[in-house]
Amino acid sequence: MTSEARPPFPPPVPTEDNQPFWDALREGRLVVQECAECAHLVHPPRPMCPECGSFEKGWREMSGRGEVYSYVVTHQAIHPSFSGHTPYATALVRLEEGPLLTTNLTDIAHDEIAIGMPVQVEFVAIGDGITLPLFRRA
Amino acid sequence: MPSPLTNRVAIAGVGETDYSRESGRSEMMLALQAIKAALDDAGIAPAEVDGLMTWRVDNTSEAEIAANLGVKDLAWFGDINQAGNVGAALVAHASAAIVAGLANVVVIYRGMNGRSGARYGRGEVTGRRGQGGSAFTEPFGLLTPQHGLAMTARRRMHEFGTTSRQFGYVAVSEREHALRNPRATFYGKSLSIEDHQESRLIVDPFHLYDCCLETDGGGALVLVSAERARDLRQPPALIRAAAQAGYARDREFIDTAAASLAPRFWAQAEVAPSEVDVAQIYDHFAPFVVFALEDYGFVERGQGGPFVEGGGIRAEGGTLPVNTSGGHLSEAYLQGMNQLIEGVRQVRGQSTAQVADCHLSFVDTGIGTGALLLERAS
Ligand SMILES: [Zn+2]
Numbered sequence: 001m002t003s004e005a006r007p008p009f010p011p012p013v014p015t016e017d018n019q020p021f022w023d024a025l026r027e028g029r030l031v032v033q034e035c036a037e038c039a040h041l042v043h044p045p046r047p048m049c050p051e052c053g054s055f056e057k058g059w060r061e062m063s064g065r066g067e068v069y070s071y072v073v074t075h076q077a078i079h080p081s082f083s084g085h086t087p088y089a090t091a092l093v094r095l096e097e098g099p100l101l102t103t104n105l106t107d108i109a110h111d112e113i114a115i116g117m118p119v120q121v122e123f124v125a126i127g128d129g130i131t132l133p134l135f136r137r138a
Numbered sequence: 139m140p141s142p143l144t145n146r147v148a149i150a151g152v153g154e155t156d157y158s159r160e161s162g163r164s165e166m167m168l169a170l171q172a173i174k175a176a177l178d179d180a181g182i183a184p185a186e187v188d189g190l191m192t193w194r195v196d197n198t199s200e201a202e203i204a205a206n207l208g209v210k211d212l213a214w215f216g217d218i219n220q221a222g223n224v225g226a227a228l229v230a231h232a233s234a235a236i237v238a239g240l241a242n243v244v245v246i247y248r249g250m251n252g253r254s255g256a257r258y259g260r261g262e263v264t265g266r267r268g269q270g271g272s273a274f275t276e277p278f279g280l281l282t283p284q285h286g287l288a289m290t291a292r293r294r295m296h297e298f299g300t301t302s303r304q305f306g307y308v309a310v311s312e313r314e315h316a317l318r319n320p321r322a323t324f325y326g327k328s329l330s331i332e333d334h335q336e337s338r339l340i341v342d343p344f345h346l347y348d349c350c351l352e353t354d355g356g357g358a359l360v361l362v363s364a365e366r367a368r369d370l371r372q373p374p375a376l377i378r379a380a381a382q383a384g385y386a387r388d389r390e391f392i393d394t395a396a397a398s399l400a401p402r403f404w405a406q407a408e409v410a411p412s413e414v415d416v417a418q419i420y421d422h423f424a425p426f427v428v429f430a431l432e433d434y435g436f437v438e439r440g441q442g443g444p445f446v447e448g449g450g451i452r453a454e455g456g457t458l459p460v461n462t463s464g465g466h467l468s469e470a471y472l473q474g475m476n477q478l479i480e481g482v483r484q485v486r487g488q489s490t491a492q493v494a495d496c497h498l499s500f501v502d503t504g505i506g507t508g509a510l511l512l513e514r515a516s
Contacts, residue, residue: 007279010265010268010272010276011277013268013269015270018273070289070292070296070391072280072285072342074285074340075340076341078281078282087342090278090279090289100390102280103278115292115293115296132277132278
């Protein structure tokens with residue numbers, strides 16, 4: 001899936017709490033928020049660690065490897081601007097480090113997607129300085 | 139130890155408008171028509187109301203409702219910032235207020251032009267344009283409530299072996315109930331399991347007939363003390379238990395909120411799920427009826443599919459009839475309100491698909507985000 005072929009999904013609006021996640025993607029790195037106190041991985045990023053209550057955090061680089069945990073295929077265009085863009089698939093990928101990430105699969109036909117399928121991150125720039133972490137067959 | 143709420147409060151009146159695709163009326167008018175009907179049902183004058191509660195992303199504020207009813211002193215009000223699934227939770231809040239003496243006559247209401255106005259199915263109510271937490275879902279095409287729910291449904295199918303065909307028996311059973319209910323949107327229109335399986339995919343694994351309706355309409359409940367309810371027009375529906383649970387945020391897309399609510403809900407009720415006579419369950423999507431049956435403990439995990447396929451939720455011969463008015467799939471999508479009303483009718487003996495000798499009537503309004511057990515007054 002090239003960025004031009006993507007359906008007109010809303011781009012992410014980064015905030016103070018998750019800006020480093022988006023900055024790293026632009027540099028071709030997938031990072032997940034890691035608690036500086038207890039090393040718990042938190043995704044999506046949030047201000048406080050739910051394990052220990054710390055506000056101190058770092059960002060751990062992920063290997064980019066994972067597997068399909070669940071997926072849906074949207075057939076109905078929920079808005080007229082999506083006509084011609086359906087069906088499209090959205091997947092949850094379980095990173096090998098643990099976190100679940102919502103994403104799209106770039107090179108896998110809808111009827112070939114299966115839970116447990118190994119996948120590998122790929123970085124797709126969509127404009128306005130935003131890069132998304134999408135996944136392809138590993 | 140019994141809960142201080144147990145059987146201290148009753149739902150004394152219920153009311154609804156007609157259900158349609160285009161009401162031609164404001165949401166305020168729909169709410170007020172339903173409230174008036176519920177107060178008439180109970181035999182209580184509008185100005186006696188001193189508590190108002192709703193949940194909304196619409197235009198029916200408590201202050202404006204109070205002005206219409208002629209309420210002089212509004213003692214208790216509040217709504218919960220959540221899309222649709224908190225109706226039974228508000229019953230818990232209202233009951234607590236009545237037991238604590240903070241209010242005497244509390245009306246819970248919902249008025250919505252869910253079809254002709256802003257549509258949930260198009261993300262027009264819940265879409266966040268990539269802001270907040272949606273920055274991690276919407277850019278990948280998860281745009282409506284059904285998208286995240288379909289993700290859970292797929293994972294549970296994988297975990298427990300439940301099939302789309304089994305989900306179809308939820309839709310078929312509810313349609314049978316709707317055929318007995320003249321208020322239902324699909325009154326007079328039958329549905330077969332083949333119709334379900336052949337219907338187009340909306341968000342795979344959801345077929346068209348797995349998805350709830352979008353409805354214009356209003357509904358309301360009137361709550362008073364159990365003592366007061368005994369002298370009113372209708373047989374009281376006593377509130378045996380009522381509670382709510384928040385979404386689990388770090389979830390694995392398997393457990394519903396019912397998994398965390400169930401132990402404390404049944405403890406509060408001092409009732410086992412097997413003792414329940416009839417259930418109304420929040421069927422925004424048919425698979426979630428199966429998941430609720432499992433997570434509330436009516437059946438074991440993995441047994442919900444075979445249970446519905448075997449006719450377990452049918453009014454005709456089922457051991458636990460579910461969504462006996464037709465539910466959100468076939469009666470109307472009033473975000474739990476129509477099911478709260480149906481739950482009351484069952485303990486009154488007034489349902490169009492009445493369960494014989496109904497003592498305990500269960501209502502879920504969000505697969506765990508709100509639950510209610512009603513008991514017939516002896
Ligand atoms: Zn921590």
